[in-house]
Amino acid sequence: MSTERTFVIVGASLAGASAAETLRHDGFDGRIVLIGEEPQRPYQRPPLSKDYLRGEAGPDKVYLHDEGFYAEQQIDLRTSTRVAAVEPGAGQVLLQDGERLGYDRLLLATGAAPRRLAIPGSELPGVHALRTLEDSERLREAITAASRVVVVGAGWIGSEVAASARSMGAEVVLIERGTLPLERVLGPEVGAVYRDLHTDHGVEFVSETGVDAFDGAGSVEEVRISDGRRIACDLVVVGVGAAPRVELAQAAGLDVDDGVAVDERLETSVPGVFAAGDVAAAWHPFYQARIRVEHWANALNQGPAAARSMLGTGAAYERLPYFFSDQYDLGMEYTGYAPSWDEVVFRGDPAKREFIAFWIRDGLVVAGMNANVWDVTGPIGELIRQRRPVDRSRLADPDVPLEDLWKS
Numbered sequence: 054m055s056t057e058r059t060f061v062i063v064g065a066s067l068a069g070a071s072a073a074e075t076l077r078h079d080g081f082d083g084r085i086v087l088i089g090e091e092p093q094r095p096y097q098r099p100p101l102s103k104d105y106l107r108g109e110a111g112p113d114k115v116y117l118h119d120e121g122f123y124a125e126q127q128i129d130l131r132t133s134t135r136v137a138a139v140e141p142g143a144g145q146v147l148l149q150d151g152e153r154l155g156y157d158r159l160l161l162a163t164g165a166a167p168r169r170l171a172i173p174g175s176e177l178p179g180v181h182a183l184r185t186l187e188d189s190e191r192l193r194e195a196i197t198a199a200s201r202v203v204v205v206g207a208g209w210i211g212s213e214v215a216a217s218a219r220s221m222g223a224e225v226v227l228i229e230r231g232t233l234p235l236e237r238v239l240g241p242e243v244g245a246v247y248r249d250l251h252t253d254h255g256v257e258f259v260s261e262t263g264v265d266a267f268d269g270a271g272s273v274e275e276v277r278i279s280d281g282r283r284i285a286c287d288l289v290v291v292g293v294g295a296a297p298r299v300e301l302a303q304a305a306g307l308d309v310d311d312g313v314a315v316d317e318r319l320e321t322s323v324p325g326v327f328a329a330g331d332v333a334a335a336w337h338p339f340y341q342a343r344i345r346v347e348h349w350a351n352a353l354n355q356g357p358a359a360a361r362s363m364l365g366t367g368a369a370y371e372r373l374p375y376f377f378s379d380q381y382d383l384g385m386e387y388t389g390y391a392p393s394w395d396e397v398v399f400r401g402d403p404a405k406r407e408f409i410a411f412w413i414r415d416g417l418v419v420a421g422m423n424a425n426v427w428d429v430t431g432p433i434g435e436l437i438r439q440r441r442p443v444d445r446s447r448l449a450d451p452d453v454p455l456e457d458l459w460k461s
């Protein structure tokens with residue numbers, strides 16, 4: 054018998070769709086409305102800067118579920134539908150077309166949007182950002198037609214797009230405001246591995262420079278950088294980070310703190326309203342801090358965790374942050390959270406691009422990254438959770454099993 058309760062999920066992507074799936078899996082027999090402004094059924098984004106962008110993988114790889122899944126599961130999936138407002142007092146969401154939907158529980162899984170550069174020429178044709186399936190398809194066509202691509206920002210998406218564009222045969226210039234790719238997260242030692250990886254593949258890496266303008270008659274032809282130089286190109290990809298989509302939450306009076314502030318069960322400051330994925334700044338019991346993680350595994354796991362909290366069976370979400378990246382023939386996984394550290398210890402040779410790097414703070418391992426080394430994220434996570442001082446030489450020694458580091 055139906056409970057006749059209605060759970061509404063705003064954002065039909067990884068966090069939202071995995072929450073809907075869990076609600077049904079865990080026996081919720083009320084109404085589930087999954088609302089997304091994009092025209093497609095839920096898909097995942099990591100392939101959009103990798104094999105899907107390069108045309109090596111088809112749409113099958115990106116969709117989270119078969120087309121019939123939502124109807125079979127009686128999930129009312131509303132694509133191309135934007136939620137204009139959340140009204141917690143009335144327990145309703147207002148859709149852009151004026152329809153109001155009442156809810157008993159609400160999940161905000163509105164994700165993040167690419168940051169734009171507020172500089173002249175940002176709107177010129179040929180200047181791209183990458184977030185959606187259409188962005189990736191447009192970019193694939195544009196890279197195929199381009200001879201010289203400038204990527205602004207050597208973060209994860211910029212670095213992956215640079216690698217893909219290079220693999221597709223374009224000349225690539227990668228511009229970074231800092232000194233090295235990915236330096237903010239990985240630091241100089243591992244950032245240098247990525248710089249060398251790109252330059253070895255023929256990317257021109259231009260560091261320590263901002264971008265002042267994009268110029269061109271009709272479409273982009275030049276990037277003007279801060280030292281006055283002009284870099285010729287016929288395509289620009291801007292990858293300067295993403296901002297959480299907190300507008301609905303903010304307007305509804307929910308606490309917002311970088312992302313939508315939630316407790317360890319992913320409930321917002323308004324009871325009955327939850328948030329998960331890129332948009333959520335969640336209290337993390339292990340770190341005793343609120344953290345917002347913009348990565349695939351976090352959305353994949355927080356969606357179900359939020360669903361259980363909506364059902365009243367939830368527990369604290371305490372998975373360690375985890376992400377992966379693939380660039381050329383270098384695949385990596387990173388486990389942990391290290392906003393600061395004292396030193397980096399390598400196990401293996403970074404120059405050979407087959408290693409594990411450990412970030413150490415106050416003598417404890419706070420994060421680990423395995424690069425072209427596999428099946429070690431379990432032990433790396435355990436090393437972090439153990440919070441026991443480690444012997445640097447044993448940490449660096451590939452002959453010492455990682456498990457032995459916390460057992461001894």
Ligand SMILES: Cc1cc2nc3c(=O)[nH]c(=O)nc-3n(C[C@H](O)[C@H](O)[C@H](O)COP(=O)(O)OP(=O)(O)OC[C@H]3O[C@@H](n4cnc5c(N)ncnc54)[C@H](O)[C@@H]3O)c2cc1C
Pocket residue numbers: 063064065066067068069088089090091097098099100101102134135136137162163164165183184185210298301329330331332346347348349350352375376377378379
């Ligand atoms: C190109 C690219 C490559 C990536 N590669 C990796 C990778 O290699 N490894 C990794 O760990 N992570 C990667 N990520 C990050 C990962 O994809 C995100 O962490 C994940 O998509 C977050 O899922 P989400 O459901 O929280 O949010 P999103 O995927 O951003 O989805 C939010 C959805 O909500 C919708 N929405 C927002 N507001 C409204 C509204 N008012 N009404 C209706 N709908 C709304 C949006 O349109 C969107 O569809 C990548 C991201 C991108 C863009």
